[in-house]
Amino acid sequence: MAGVMDSVNQRTQLVGQNRLELLLFRLDGPQLYGINVFKVREVLQCPKLTVMPKSHPVVCGVASIRGATIPILDLAMATGSGALKDQSSPFVIITEYNTKTQGFLVGAVERIVNMNWEEIHPPPKGTGRDHYLTAVTRLDNQLVEIIDVEKILSEVSPSSESISQGVVDVDTHTKAVSLRVLTVDDSSVARKQVSRCLQTVGVEVVSLNDGRQALEYLRKLVDEGKDPSEEFLMMISDIEMPEMDGYTLTSEIRSDPRMQNLHIILHTSLSGVFNQAMVKKVGANDFLAKFRPDDLASRVVDRIKEADHS
Template sequence: MAGVLDSVNQRTQLVGQNRLELLLFRLRGRQVYGINVFKVKEVLQCPKLSSIPNSQRVVRGVAHIRGETISIIDLAMSIGLPGVPAEDLPNSFVIITEYNRKTQGFLVGGVDRIVNMNWEDILPPPKGAGRDVYLTAVTKLDDKLIEIIDVEKILAEFSPLREDVNEEILSKNTKDRGGLLPVLVVDDSSVARRQIERCVSAIGLDVITRNDGKQALEFLKEITADGSRASDHLSLVISDVEMPEMDGYTLVTRCKGDPALADLYIMLHTSLSGVFNRAMVEKVGADDFMAKFSPDELAERVMEIIDRQ
């Protein structure tokens, strides 16, 4: 898999076309999983791991990669499956990713290939129990089910982020925003929706949530069906980028192309941080971009946007 991501910068052409590229991999067994290529920094054969005393069971150790010490998380164990046996580590792979401003490696059994797909073919997971709670989406490829894991949920359990807004930030919130229009939060991860809603509510704004771009666009069309503008109903939209059925880029493109929605302020709020190219935001016409997840930064940015209106 060396060099498989060399052309990642060329993939910006997918932006606004509701397309993505998935890196397919396996844990243990025949089930195939996928992760967005834009989340991936590198794929490599499992390096030598150094154990960490008193670490969580899912952390198989740390690896020293290109001058950086990176925690290696057994992805199978983190969703309740048997982990990679110690004797199989040399034949396993590590997917180095960047989520929420942090770099971590996910230990997997094997890496397959990269496929180009349409977000319309990426669907919310079916209702279920067990490990299904760790799925954020599913799709089919060659008549095989591909499961896309909710990595943000795994990381929230493994390394919880602070979700409360700092009291010092709240003390600056002296303006009465009680009568202002609500904020629409769009994210397919229940963990991310909760984090953002808690943050925005802390500064006195009501929150409306939708699970993906398609749901959000339908909602926006509904509230403007009477001839009004979306900005008459909402202060702003905070949207994830990666979402089944319709991604955040496409949502922005569709909104900016509709006169009733065009003046609505849209911030893309995504865990695509280190490998994210700001040119993507400019290409689709989003008003702002912020990497997940800093409650203080998000609260301050939202207050600034509201106060400018």
């Protein structure tokens, strides 16, 4: 238990400092890719795979790892580059996204680097809408591409976006129409998922792409004499974002008396192991795993009822 707590404490030191650790890897060529270490459970040589009939073409098979059956996705194929060519000694990166575990087949794994989110930037404009990048950075004069894994997973195994009957009652929906929710997420897929869910609840949605943009937007509001907690029912923010992560965004909001009362939910695909410690440290009201429409809608409904009684 002491070892687990040491790990929690070590990782939470990065929280609110706008820092992250990236695991660097390659597919077929020299191009470097990165994935947040928080998402990684382990890295291993590719085990024996069992091909599953009628599975998605991107799924190379399933592997039995530590007693669990885990789907293995060919990351090169998933991003439109064709199947991994060199499969003589591939690696598998076992990850957890949105409470689901899957492995990504890659050509080589390099090392872990500690970076600042300010060094991570959105994909260059002009790359179109069909790319699979969520961000880019430079390391030793080499471009590192960070893949939008949520987009890949939404294509391979789409999650339901519908809200169950009874989650939103007529009275709450009526009250929701006059309310607004601010959402912040760098993934276009996640932004659309959240917006559709919230619009079903009935609230108006204002969507922004990263923490820096959100902080500037909120600061402009308060400079105009407006209170964000009165303008918005709540802010629902992703954690991993270029320029400024959700932890730092939350810390900045809480440190400004003019907007510190804004209700904040961190909406994350990160593993839940460290979330409680992180949420407490930065002062968020709650966290929620992506993407569970009923849970998200319920949080908004609860907030509407709280606001109605305040």
